[in-house]
Amino acid sequence: MRVVAAMSGGVDSAVAAARAVDAGHEVTGVHLALSRNPASYRSGARGCCTVEDSNDARRAADVIGIPFYVWDMSEEFHDDVVTDFLDEYAAGRTPNPCLRCNERIKFAAVLDRAVALGFDAVATGHYATLVDGAAGREMHRAVDPAKDQSYVLGVLTAGQLEHALFPLGGSLKTDVRAEAGRRGLLVADKPDSHDICFVADGDTAGWLSEKLGDDAPNRGGEVVDDVTGEVLGTHGGSWAYTIGQRRGLRVGRPAADGRPRYVLDIEPVSGTVRVGGRERLAVTRLRADRPRWCGPAPDGPLRGTVQLRAHGREHAATVRVVDDHVDVELHEAAEGVAPGQAVVVYDGSRVVGSATIVATDRAEHAARADARPADERARA
Structure with missing residues (x-):
């Protein structure tokens, strides 16, 4: 296949690109320029938007021996990620910009451009696994639970998964760094990016x-x-x-x-x-809209698990799709759930899909409702 390897300038995307070459694909490295003024975004090589990151990606591509290009996605990134982030906070919600970037930039704008140029797939350094199931391509959690990134990929559709490659999903992060060293990649010991890439000082x-x-x-x-x-x-x-x-x-x-x-x-x-x-803070129910399914949507109540934060734990839950939204009943209360966050639904290790939380019910409210007379509960 002809593959675009999205190279952020970090160790994960560099090794993912190298593994795509080893798999026999015709690989072209691409770095996404997400700001017309990189200095206004995170500095010190801690994000994915700096001049240093672009140079690191180019050097890695040279070592791997693949063509390398920089694609200017700054306008799309500003409109679809930064502006959305501002609008959400202004409305009192707590968004996750990494999900929005994956949804609208890395696996929408980039994939669209790649397909238009004749490429078959986009490879990234995300930690998740893809398997071919009875209903098509399925996304599952990564082997390394500490690095699993299936939560921020829960916005991908079945069609996008058909054109995605995650070469690192079956590896431990320690092994990826060791492999980068053996390959002579200078980013082998580069710290992982964290925080929000477009907030320059982390404040x-x-x-x-x-x-x-x-x-x-x-x-x-x-x-x-x-x-x-x-x-x-x-x-x-x-x-x-x-x-x-x-x-x-x-x-x-x-x-x-x-x-x-x-x-x-x-x-x-x-x-x-x-x-x-x-x-x-305890919440037992939540409602979410704008669902995006990684495969077929549940056709009835799904007893599975949900994850409410990028690095949060799983919560046992019953998920129901009602018209254009998702109702989630948590089997045990969760704390600190905010509108704007994503709820990602799992069936075992398989990612079913995601939706954006718009409302929550506190545990105390549910308890008061259950204490009402039966005829009143029936009318509610």
């Missing part, structure tokens, strides 16, 4: 404050006790908070029971941030 709250500006509707507001309604303090922008956050609340005085307070809810119109005890 997400400060970056949001600068970008959203003084005219944002939720520029300032009150920090309120969720039980008593007491105003505990004020803030300069609700985008500095996310559900489940404990540090940086600056409410001035402790709770009556002396225990820490956590962010429970963010009201984007008024800018009100509601806080309370940790027990009030």
